[in-house]
Every structure is written in structure tokens, then in C-alpha cells.
Amino acid sequence: METIIFIGCNKTGTSVEALTIAKEMGYLIVLFTDRKTSCLPSIDRQIYLKNLFEEEFIFNEIKILKDEGHQIRACISFIDPFVSYAASISNRLGSTNISVNSLSLMENKILVRNKLKEHQSSPxxxxxxxxxxxxxxxxxxxxxxxxxxxxxxxxxxxxxxxxxxxxxxxxxxxxxxxxxxxxxxxxxYISGPQYLIEMIVQNNKVFIIAVIEQEVVYDGTFIVEGYLYPAQLETEEYDNLVESVNGIVKQLGLTNGSCHIEMKNTLGGWKLVEINPRMSGGNMNKIIEEGTGINLIKEIIKMHLGKKLSIIPTKHEFVYARYLTIKSSGNLLKIHGKDEALKHTGVKMVDIKVSEGDLLTIPYSMGNRYGCVIALGKSKEEAKANTMKAVKEIRFYLEPL
Structure with missing residues (x-):
């Protein structure tokens, strides 16, 4: 029984998708979680643990799995702060050769800044x-x-x-x-347009899967509300970005792993906003798959398994994703307009992440984005227009606090 272990899982987004995709790849799925929730359909076994950093408990459970005939092929996490921890367990099992030290470094922004202090991207x-x-x-x-x-x-x-x-x-x-x-x-504080770079590093080779322009709304915090793929960059700008990204990855010592980088394009060149040792959350996999045909989650899992990657784009589409936030707080009474939004030209997804009765607040973090609309177009302008027409259909009705 070929099995993949996952450490931690959010209610929605990349980490949930990863379970489903790994299951579709033919693996048995074991999830260690600190959430007391019912099992998702893609999970074969869910093990509750209040503190997921209790290694002795996890290895005892892994022994039980092995005694039952499970062949552990990898231990993976798609959420903070378990990425390097899961990779460490995987390496100790002899299943993988992931760059644990590099991933651990990325989990602390001060350590990253210290490591990259002399790099030209460092502010x-x-x-x-x-x-x-x-x-x-x-x-x-x-x-x-x-x-x-x-x-x-x-x-x-x-x-x-x-x-x-x-x-x-x-x-x-x-x-x-x-x-x-x-x-x-x-x-x-770095001024300039901001970009998200999703990548996989396998056997010391950097594969940039997607460069996506971000629309950051500043209202006391920094919330990304819009994502445009592909980012519109001049050839020289893109080449300089690739050079900077490769330099960052090399200096951090990442030889096997996945990550995403946020950078700003400034008059002084590309500047690093931050780097995280996992792919972006939310609906990032859908954005990239609609734009390129590449299922990034699947390729990351394959990287963990030491398999050959399939990362040549099979299509080239303009994609715009808009996340939904609210301007006042309250309890959600109802949502209107999802079906109407889906009828608009080019719309590929209308994902509402909340239910009636939930407490919604104005955005303090990315966790306060309550839905997402994704649409395609023949140009970046058309993709955005298609998305925004659909967004206007959706209404959140709240009972004020």
C-alpha cells in the first residue's frame, strides 16, 4: 500500500486540494491534524494530535502504519509552520531528499534577511x-x-x-x-508593482512555473485581492527576474523543494518582499492550471516522490482572479449571486469559502478573503473585465455586530 503522509490541513485551499490530488494519483492518504473535524473523502486515515510537533507520537503511528503494510513514500505539508518539519520526517524515513535546512530557514523572515544580506535584492x-x-x-x-x-x-x-x-x-x-x-x-518599504513567482527546485535546477502580477490593497494591512497571469514584463525585466530568483535560491541552498517568492520591480532592480517554503494557498493551483495546463500541486508531490516533472505548458491563457472581501463586520445571513456570476463569459470558478452564520470581518489578513472569482480572456484587460462583471453579481448580506 503506497502511502503519503500529510502534516496539517486548512479548511480550504491548497492543502485540501493536495489531499485530493494525491488520492487521484493512486496513493493512500494519512493526515495528521490538530483540527477536530470529520474526515474529508480523500483521506484514508485521519489521526488527531493536539501538538503536531510531537515527533515520538508521529513515529509510533508511522510504525503502526508500516506494520499494517503501508509503504511510506513521502511526508509532506502545504501549510505553515509544518513544511520543513514534514520534510525532515520524510528524509528520516529514507523516503526523500528534501532541502530541510533551506526550508526551515525560509520559515523565519529574519534568518532569510540575514542570509541574503549581501544579495542585490535585499532591502x-x-x-x-x-x-x-x-x-x-x-x-x-x-x-x-x-x-x-x-x-x-x-x-x-x-x-x-x-x-x-x-x-x-x-x-x-x-x-x-x-x-x-x-x-x-x-x-x-519598497514601492513598485508586486509579483508572485511560483517555483519547484529539483536536483539543484530551478523551474519557474508561473510569474503572476499581484494587486495589493493597502488599508492598514497588505491584502492581495487580485492576481493576473501571465505577468506582463519586458524581456529584459523577465531575464533580470530569473537571474535574481536563481541567485536567491542558490544562496539559500535550496536543491530540492518548492517555494514561492514575492518581489517588487523597482527603479533599482528586483527587490525581495518575502519568500515562503511552500506554494501559495487559496486558489493558486486553479489560476496556474487555467493559464498553463500545469497542475502545480501534482508536480510538487511528484518532486517529493523523486519523479520526473511534467511542467511544459500545454496552453497559454490570460487569467484574472479576484478575491472577495467585505467593508464592514457582521454575521453572514445569506449570499446572493453565485449562480449568476457563473453564467458570465470566461468565468471558470466562483468559490465561496463561508457559510450562513459565519462571523465575517473587514480584512486583517489573507484569511479574511471570503471568496474568489476566476475568469479567462483573450487579453489581460478582457480577463479582468470578465472577472469583475461576475464579481458584481455577488452580495454578502450581514447582520451587523
Whole structure:
């Protein structure tokens, strides 16, 4: 019984898709989860564990699986903070040869900045420690506003704060310290269009699967609401991006693994916003598959299994994805317009992630995006227009708090 173990799973998005895709590939699926939820249809065995970092428990369960005849082919995670942890278990089982140290490094944004300090993509950054007073920091540093304060373990835009003055700076520091975030990462604010680069590295070779332009809405936090594939770049811009990405991957020592990078195209060249040791969440697999024909999740699983990748695009489509947020908080009474949205030209997906009775809030992180519409077009303008026509059909009716 060829089996793949997964560590952790969200309610929706990439991590759930991965279970289904691995099942379709013919593997038995075992999920270790800290969520007390019913099994998904694609799972053959679900094992609850309050603390997923209890290695002894996991290896005991793996022994039971082996005694039952399971042949463990890989241990994988598509969610933070279990990516490098799952890869480490997989390597120890002798199943894989994933770059655990590199993936672990990527899980801490300060370590990444330190490792890439001399790389041309690196912006100015520094760290603020709990035992450093604000007065001392002001005395030894002259911050050039605006800049960003963030948790070194931030993901999905959580605990990322835009700062453009001393009062906001002091408030942000106190807010993050109250959440026991220490140290705090301070980064130069980078202006310019932002791009997402999805990639797989196998046997030291970097495969850039997709470059996607992001539409970031700033309203106190940084929420990506729009994704356009393919990104519209001049040949020189793209070549410089590839060179920068390859340099980053090499410096981080990633030889086998997958990741996504966010970068900004500035007057001073490409600058690194952040790198994460997994593919993007949400509906990223659908965006890429509609644009290229490549099922990125499937190829990542194949990389973990040491199999040959199938990453030559079979189609070239313009794709625009728009995520849905709300402007006030409340309990969801009903949703209207999904069926109408699906009837619009070019629409490939209308994905609503919430149900009646759920508490919805204005966006504080990517987790507060409550749906997604994806449509195609013959140009980037047409793809976006098709998507936005469909988006206008959808209404969230809320009971105010």
C-alpha cells in the first residue's frame, strides 16, 4: 500500500486540494491534524494530535502504519509552520531528499534577511528586540518613513504593519509586543508593482512555473485581492527576474523543494518582499492550471516522490482572479449571486469559502478573503473585465455586530 503522509490541513485551499490530488494519483492518504473535524473523502486515515510537533507520537503511528503494510513514500505539508518539519520526517524515513535546512530557514523572515544580506535584492532591514527601549532605538536609528514592521513568522499578511510616522511606529511596536512577538523585523518599504513567482527546485535546477502580477490593497494591512497571469514584463525585466530568483535560491541552498517568492520591480532592480517554503494557498493551483495546463500541486508531490516533472505548458491563457472581501463586520445571513456570476463569459470558478452564520470581518489578513472569482480572456484587460462583471453579481448580506 503506497502511502503519503500529510502534516496539517486548512479548511480550504491548497492543502485540501493536495489531499485530493494525491488520492487521484493512486496513493493512500494519512493526515495528521490538530483540527477536530470529520474526515474529508480523500483521506484514508485521519489521526488527531493536539501538538503536531510531537515527533515520538508521529513515529509510533508511522510504525503502526508500516506494520499494517503501508509503504511510506513521502511526508509532506502545504501549510505553515509544518513544511520543513514534514520534510525532515520524510528524509528520516529514507523516503526523500528534501532541502530541510533551506526550508526551515525560509520559515523565519529574519534568518532569510540575514542570509541574503549581501544579495542585490535585499532591502534595508533591522530588528527590534524586547529588551530594547523605543527611546534607545530612536537614539541609535533614524528611521526613514515609511517602513514595515512584521513578525518574523508572519504568513498571509498577518502581523504586518505599515508605518509612516513616529506615533504609528510606537503603537505598532506595542501592539506586536503585546502578542509576544520578539524580535520584530523592520523592513524598508519598497514601492513598485508586486509579483508572485511560483517555483519547484529539483536536483539543484530551478523551474519557474508561473510569474503572476499581484494587486495589493493597502488599508492598514497588505491584502492581495487580485492576481493576473501571465505577468506582463519586458524581456529584459523577465531575464533580470530569473537571474535574481536563481541567485536567491542558490544562496539559500535550496536543491530540492518548492517555494514561492514575492518581489517588487523597482527603479533599482528586483527587490525581495518575502519568500515562503511552500506554494501559495487559496486558489493558486486553479489560476496556474487555467493559464498553463500545469497542475502545480501534482508536480510538487511528484518532486517529493523523486519523479520526473511534467511542467511544459500545454496552453497559454490570460487569467484574472479576484478575491472577495467585505467593508464592514457582521454575521453572514445569506449570499446572493453565485449562480449568476457563473453564467458570465470566461468565468471558470466562483468559490465561496463561508457559510450562513459565519462571523465575517473587514480584512486583517489573507484569511479574511471570503471568496474568489476566476475568469479567462483573450487579453489581460478582457480577463479582468470578465472577472469583475461576475464579481458584481455577488452580495454578502450581514447582520451587523
Amino acid at each position: 534595508f532591514y533591522t530588528t527590534i528586540h524586547e529588551n530594547s527601549s523605543l527611546e534607545e532605538f530612536h537614539k541609535n536609528n533614524t528611521p526613514s518613513f515609511p517602513f514595515i514592521l512584521k513578525s518574523p513568522n508572519s504568513n498571509g499578511s498577518k502581523d504586518v504593519i505599515f508605518v509612516d510616522g513616529f506615533e504609528k511606529f510606537n503603537n505598532a511596536i506595542h501592539h506586536l509586543q503585546k502578542k509576544n512577538i520578539n524580535p520584530i523585523l523592520l523592513e524598508e
